[in-house]
Amino acid sequence: MKKGSMPTMKDVAQEAGVSLGTVSKVFNGIPVGKMYQQQVQEAAARLGYRLNRYARGLKSGKTLTVALILPSLQTQFFSTLAQKICESLRERERQMLLFIAQPGMESEQDCMRRAVEHQVDGVIAVTYSDDLRKNSQVRLVTIDRLIAPDVPCVSSDNYGGGQMAAQKLIELGCKRLLGVHIACAASSEPDKRIDGFCFACRSAGVEFSVCVDNQQQGEQIISFLEQRLRDGTPDFDGIFCSNDDLAYRVGSVLREHGVKVPEQVQIIGYDGVKKFEGRDLFCSTMIQPVKEMADTAVDLVLNSDGTSPSILACLPVSYMAGGTTKDSVQP
Amino acid sequence: MKKGSMPTMKDVAQEAGVSLGTVSKVFNGIPVGKMYQQQVQEAAARLGYRLNRYARGLKSGKTLTVALILPSLQTQFFSTLAQKICESLRERERQMLLFIAQPGMESEQDCMRRAVEHQVDGVIAVTYSDDLRKNSQVRLVTIDRLIAPDVPCVSSDNYGGGQMAAQKLIELGCKRLLGVHIACAASSEPDKRIDGFCFACRSAGVEFSVCVDNQQQGEQIISFLEQRLRDGTPDFDGIFCSNDDLAYRVGSVLREHGVKVPEQVQIIGYDGVKKFEGRDLFCSTMIQPVKEMADTAVDLVLNSDGTSPSILACLPVSYMAGGTTKDSVQP
DNA sequence: TTGTAAGCGTTATCAC
DNA sequence: GTGATAACGCTTACAA
Numbered sequence: 001m002k003k004g005s006m007p008t009m010k011d012v013a014q015e016a017g018v019s020l021g022t023v024s025k026v027f028n029g030i031p032v033g034k035m036y037q038q039q040v041q042e043a044a045a046r047l048g049y050r051l052n053r054y055a056r057g058l059k060s061g062k063t064l065t066v067a068l069i070l071p072s073l074q075t076q077f078f079s080t081l082a083q084k085i086c087e088s089l090r091e092r093e094r095q096m097l098l099f100i101a102q103p104g105m106e107s108e109q110d111c112m113r114r115a116v117e118h119q120v121d122g123v124i125a126v127t128y129s130d131d132l133r134k135n136s137q138v139r140l141v142t143i144d145r146l147i148a149p150d151v152p153c154v155s156s157d158n159y160g161g162g163q164m165a166a167q168k169l170i171e172l173g174c175k176r177l178l179g180v181h182i183a184c185a186a187s188s189e190p191d192k193r194i195d196g197f198c199f200a201c202r203s204a205g206v207e208f209s210v211c212v213d214n215q216q217q218g219e220q221i222i223s224f225l226e227q228r229l230r231d232g233t234p235d236f237d238g239i240f241c242s243n244d245d246l247a248y249r250v251g252s253v254l255r256e257h258g259v260k261v262p263e264q265v266q267i268i269g270y271d272g273v274k275k276f277e278g279r280d281l282f283c284s285t286m287i288q289p290v291k292e293m294a295d296t297a298v299d300l301v302l303n304s305d306g307t308s309p310s311i312l313a314c315l316p317v318s319y320m321a322g323g324t325t326k327d328s329v330q331p
Numbered sequence: 332m333k334k335g336s337m338p339t340m341k342d343v344a345q346e347a348g349v350s351l352g353t354v355s356k357v358f359n360g361i362p363v364g365k366m367y368q369q370q371v372q373e374a375a376a377r378l379g380y381r382l383n384r385y386a387r388g389l390k391s392g393k394t395l396t397v398a399l400i401l402p403s404l405q406t407q408f409f410s411t412l413a414q415k416i417c418e419s420l421r422e423r424e425r426q427m428l429l430f431i432a433q434p435g436m437e438s439e440q441d442c443m444r445r446a447v448e449h450q451v452d453g454v455i456a457v458t459y460s461d462d463l464r465k466n467s468q469v470r471l472v473t474i475d476r477l478i479a480p481d482v483p484c485v486s487s488d489n490y491g492g493g494q495m496a497a498q499k500l501i502e503l504g505c506k507r508l509l510g511v512h513i514a515c516a517a518s519s520e521p522d523k524r525i526d527g528f529c530f531a532c533r534s535a536g537v538e539f540s541v542c543v544d545n546q547q548q549g550e551q552i553i554s555f556l557e558q559r560l561r562d563g564t565p566d567f568d569g570i571f572c573s574n575d576d577l578a579y580r581v582g583s584v585l586r587e588h589g590v591k592v593p594e595q596v597q598i599i600g601y602d603g604v605k606k607f608e609g610r611d612l613f614c615s616t617m618i619q620p621v622k623e624m625a626d627t628a629v630d631l632v633l634n635s636d637g638t639s640p641s642i643l644a645c646l647p648v649s650y651m652a653g654g655t656t657k658d659s660v661q662p
Numbered sequence: 663t664t665g666t667a668a669g670c671g672t673t674a675t676c677a678c
Numbered sequence: 679g680t681g682a683t684a685a686c687g688c689t690t691a692c693a694a
Contacts, residue, residue, distance in 0.1 A: 008687055019665045024689060033663065048466040054388045054450045055687035059670050061336075063385065065428075065449075072414065074608050079410040083403065086431045095449060097396075098429045100417045117384045118396075118426060135379040245607040275613075276576040276604070277405050339671055350681040355673060364679065386671030390686050 007047040016043035027051060057119055066301060067097045067115035069108060069125040069132075075245075076273045077288065078126065081143065084294030085124060092302065094121070105129040112136070122301035128186045141301040143293065145188040146312060152304055154297045154313045155189040156288040161317040162196025165240045165268045165286055168319055170204050172266055172326050174238030177201055177208040180221045180250065181242040189312075193242045193270055209236070218246060222253055229257045237265055244269035247283040251324055267324040270317075281322030289315045338378040347374035358382060388450055397632060398428045398446035400439060400456035400463075406576075407604045408619065409457065412474065415625030416455060423633065425452070436460040443467070453632035459517045472632040474624070476519040477643060483635055485628045485644045486520040492617040492648040493527025496571045496599045499615075499650055501535050503597055503657050505569030508532055508539035511552045511581065512573040520643075524573045524601055540567070549577060553584055560588045568596055575600035578614040582655055598655035601648075612653030620646045 009023045016023065016039040025032045026040040043049075057063040066089055073079045086096045097120060099111035108129045115123050115138070122139035125132060131147050133140055144155045162179075169177055179201075181194040194210060201208035213220040228235055234254070241247035247269030251261050259265055262284075272287030274280060292315050300313070321328040340354045347354065347370040356363045357371040374380075388394040397420055404410045417427045428451060430442035439460045446454050446469070453470035456463060462478050464471055477484045493510075500508055510532075512525040525541060532539035544551040559566055565585070572578035578600030582592050590596055593615075603618030605611060623646050631644070652659040 010687075020688085021665060021667095021690080022663090025664090028689080031663080036664080050444075050467065051448050052389070052450060052687055053448045054385050054394065055670090056689075057385045057670095058383070058389050058672085059687080059689045061670080072608075073404065073410045073417075074414065076607075079404045079413075082410075082413075082429070083405065083431055086404075086429055090431075095445060096429050098413070098417055098427050100414055100421075113381075114426060117382050119383060119385045136381065245609075248607060273607070276407075276579060277403075278576075282606075341671075351672090352674085352681055352683090353679090355671095356680090359673080362679080367680085383671050386686090387673075388686095389688085390671080390673045392686080 006052070007049045008052070009049075011047055012040060012044045012049050015047055016040045063119045063121055064093060065095045065097055065118065065120045066298070067099060067111070067118070067120040067123045069099045069101055069111045069115070069123060069127065071101055071103065071126060071128070073100060077271050077290070080290045081126075081294060084291045085298060088294045088298040092298065094298075094302070101127075103128075108132060109134060112138075124297045124301050128184065139301055139304060141297050141304070143297060144190055145186070149311065152300045152311055152313065153189070154293050154300065154315070156293065156317045157314040158189050158192040159196035159199075160314070161270060161286040162193040162198075162240065162242075163200040164196075164317070164319055165193075165270070166197045166200035166206075166208075167204070168325070169238035169240065169266060169268060170206055172238070174266055175207065176236045177206055177238045177240065178236040179208065179210040179240045179242075180213070180225075180246060181210070182213045182216060182218050182221065182246060184216060190242060194240075197240045218249065221246070222249070225250060225253055226257070229254070229259065232258060234259055234265055239265060239267045241267060241269045241283075244271040244273040244282050244285055247285070247324065251283060262324050262326050262328065266326060268319075269324075272320065281320060284322040284325040284328060285320060286317045287320050288317055337383070338380045339383070340380075342378055343371060343375045343380050346378055347371045393452055394450045395424060396426045396428055396449065396451045397629070398430060398442070398449070398451040398454045400430045400432055400442045400446070400454060400458065402432055402434065402457060402459070404431060408602050408621070411621045412457075412625060415622045416629060419625045419629040423629065425629075425633070432458075434459075439463060440465060443469075455628045455632050459515065461517075470632055470635060472628050472635070474628060475521055476517065480642065483631045483642055483644065484520070485624050485631065485646070487619040487624065487648045488645040489520050489523040490527035490530075491645070492601060493524040493529075493571065493573075494531040495648070495650055496524075496601070496617055497528045497531035497537075497539075498535070499656070500569035500571065500597060500599060501537055503569070505597055506538065507567045507569070508537055509567040509570045510539065510541040510573075511544070511556075511570065511577060512541070513544045513547060513549050513552065513577060515547060521573060521601075525571075528571045549580060552577070553580065556581060556584055557588070560585070560590065563589060565590055565596055570596060570598045572598060572600045575602040575604040575613050575616055578616070578655065582614060593655050593657050593659065597657060599650075600655075603651065612651060615653040615656040615659060616651060617648045618651050619648055
């Protein structure tokens with residue numbers, strides 16, 4: 001063993017007085033004589049031997065590594081998702097290579113290229129590109145966006161969640177509903193939140209209107225709102241916002257205009273964003289089952305044998321009061 | 332080239348009619364005949380060749396990969412740090428392997444072991460262990476915690492930030508200050524925030540008291556606070572909280588007891604935590620220069636030639652009003 | 663069972 | 679400048 005560099009299996013073999021192959025077997029759980037087993041393990045410990053996964057990966061073709069491609073870690077949903085996926089991978093003895101893609105699909109493609117070069121066993125991505133798999137036939141699973149018939153997608157039950165939100169508002173006494181949504185450039189699963197909301201309103205025969213913003217900044221929604229508030233008396237008493245950020249902004253606008261929340265207008269958001277690490281929500285909301293989504297994505301990316309039964313995994317959301325509905329405990 | 336698997340340099344060499352060595356040179360920017368250069372690139376494009384970094388890493392000993400070990404991604408400071416470090420690494424053509432360590436040092440050691448096995452070129456860690464480098468002589472840089480004389484540490488100027496907070500409160504008219512801090516099990520750089528606060532108070536000759544909670548949950552601080560509020564009139568008019576979460580909780584307690592913030596009591600936190608992706612702060616606060624911290628950590632882990640001039644890099648923080656001080660714009 | 667040896671895809675050291 | 683060829687540390691037939 002050349003000093004200065006790490007010991008290899010060869011060194012361990014020499015130290016233990018066995019052959020290289022035997023050492024390899026020990027570290028792979030392949031049965032080997034009790035004596036040899038022990039000798040090898042002792043020798044390895046004595047030398048401070050560390051398995052070189054690059055050598056193993058090169059030989060075996062499996063690297064036990066999965067790439068996660070995200071647009072950001074600032075949004076709480078994304079950071080939680082990243083953490084849960086990381087934990088889920090660790091439970092399966094996998095490592096996570098994290099890529100933050102800049103807006104624009106060149107960056108996403110670039111992340112994909114690097115992930116492939118790094119021989120990842122699979123990729124989980126929140127993507128806005130049409131199809132990330134340029135030439136590479138990597139195993140791919142997306143979150144919240146269906147990009148191809150052979151790429152499994154994991155999301156929360158956006159449609160069902162939108163429905164539940166509407167039903168909840170109605171149950172809480174709202175008579176005139178409003179649904180607001182910001183659509184991103186590429187259409188994605190979360191767009192169904194507002195569809196589910198509309199469906200439930202119609203089914204219940206309740207008066208409702210909807211405002212969908214395509215400009216991505218939500219300005220349309222804010223001005224739409226201010227327009228309907230001009231006389232100080234809103235012509236609605238319940239709002240479903242397709243995410244908590246939007247709900248927060250909508251709530252601020254309402255309060256600025258002197259509208260009492262939840263007394264005059266009740267608001268339900270979507271995501272389940274918490275303040276700090278605590279339990280405090282920003283608003284009453286539909287909570288996404290992030291851990292389950294992470295587990296599902298990881299299972300799919302590791303085990304999908306091509307014959308996945310369902311291409312879109314929709315996981316159930318749950319409602320929780322968070323101060324912007326009348327069922328919230330009053331401070 | 333065996334079909335089904337990815338083309339290798341050998342395949343490219345054959346396709347281009349050159350030798351393997353020449354192909355390697357092309358992909359390493361080593362000068363090669365103009366004609367050959369082009370032939371190789373065309374052949375590679377035609378075959379959809381992808382560099383195998385596992386083979387390169389095995390041979391060269393450098394993997395262009397850095398591990399980041401964090402206790403969580405839920406705290407906004409950590410998620411922002413992770414994102415900035417990821418971006419910083421990308422700018423330097425590096426990849427990031429992310430590890431979330433469970434509380435307790437076995438998990439941290441485990442992350443370290445896996446990072447070493449994966450042949451990372453270095454590790455950046457937010458750690459509570461005494462010394463992560465068990466046997467391995469990995470290049471290590473810590474965040475917010477000095478663990479050994481030869482391990483560089485990056486942090487914000489915690490002491491200076493605490494000082495500035497006190498000075499700011501005094502400047503804003505506070506006469507009787509209070510400093511509160513939650514110390515984690517292992518002493519770390521952020522503990523200096525409260526020291527800087529005390530120093531500035533003493534220097535200014537201002538009346539002040541301090542409450543440090545060692546139980547990690549902040550219960551001590553809350554009850555300390557409630558005790559001093561029992562009669563409804565607080566005997567302090569300015570509080571420095573060593574992080575924004577604490578500032579938020581303290582603010583809630585004060586308001587619950589009918590104390591007006593910032594009219595009666597002004598509060599300054601530390602971190603610069605934002606609501607959603609927006610600009611809204613939870614409180615007036617000392618903002619940490621996360622991007623600069625990330626860049627510094629990455630530079631150190633990649634370039635530290637052992638002869639680092641400063642072992643502790645303290646980056647300057649900045650104050651920003653966020654509603655819990657009188658200099659905040661009133662809504 | 664255990665040892666031997668041929669690669670895995672690259673880089674790097676040689677002669678040519 | 680270019681092309682063979684020997685590693686890098688490991689897995690895995692296959693031989694003993």
